[in-house]
Amino acid sequence: MSAEDHDIKKEVNKYWLVFGALLVLTVLTVGANYLHVGIKLAIIVALAIATVKASLVACNFMHLSSEKKLIYLVLVMAAVFFAAMMVLIVSAYHSVPEGLHHVS
């Protein structure tokens, strides 16, 4: 067995482990929904689990854990612009004029 064959086999084993972890985390996501904690805590827990799952997919299936610097730079820029957009949204929320009707 060549070194490359061994590496591929190792990679494939890792993919199955990640698959298992993602399934467990999916069960946890749904399970946490039945705990009926407050909405703020529920949002934090759900988004934390989703972030862990997304990181597992990005680092392992998308091989982001061993990519070139240029790709990290592109993603950092996307993250910065996304964060800026969220900041604008939140600041817009705090500057809603009083007496404005809510939508449902």
Added chain:
Amino acid sequence: MDTIPYTVEPRIDTGLYNAKFGIWLFLASEVMLFGALFSTYVLLRINSADWPHGASILNVPMGAFNTVVLIASSVSMVLAWASLKDGKFGMFRLNLGITILLALVFMVVKAFEYGAKFSHHLFPETSTYLAIYFTLTGLHALHIVGGVIVNSYFWGPGAGMWKSDPQRFTNRIEIAGLYWHFVDLVWIFLFPVLYLL
């Protein structure tokens, strides 16, 4: 005739073959596309007097099932690429076929979900929650359709490249895989945000 450069060998300046840099730029733009809609969701929700709990309107078991289906399709996609790296074309075809099949299962389940909503007279114009639900999941479903078309091409006629230029074909599958994993990644956030919160 000139051939397209850097389809296999990496460029000296980027350290990447061109398509790989291209797909990451595209995915960065996709982050902004879905990011804009996620921030729209946040804005609508925090300004709403009464926001429904997703589970009271949507079918959580169906959503959870679709999450597992999409995660499994991501695994089969990366296994398809690994099979090519290993020189096993038969395994590649099997894994990519499974990926396409799972994507179709996802779409069928989604169609049942949409159908159930429509039969209860729940449409995008019914409420702000449903408007953003249909927008986000509809856009995501369009991405699934795009992925199915691309993957089907590589499973069928596009696979001919494996004989003429195996390295380039392997790179093409890597690119298609990166897109597919991103679609999975978006759903990983959509499911809790829309169904559970």
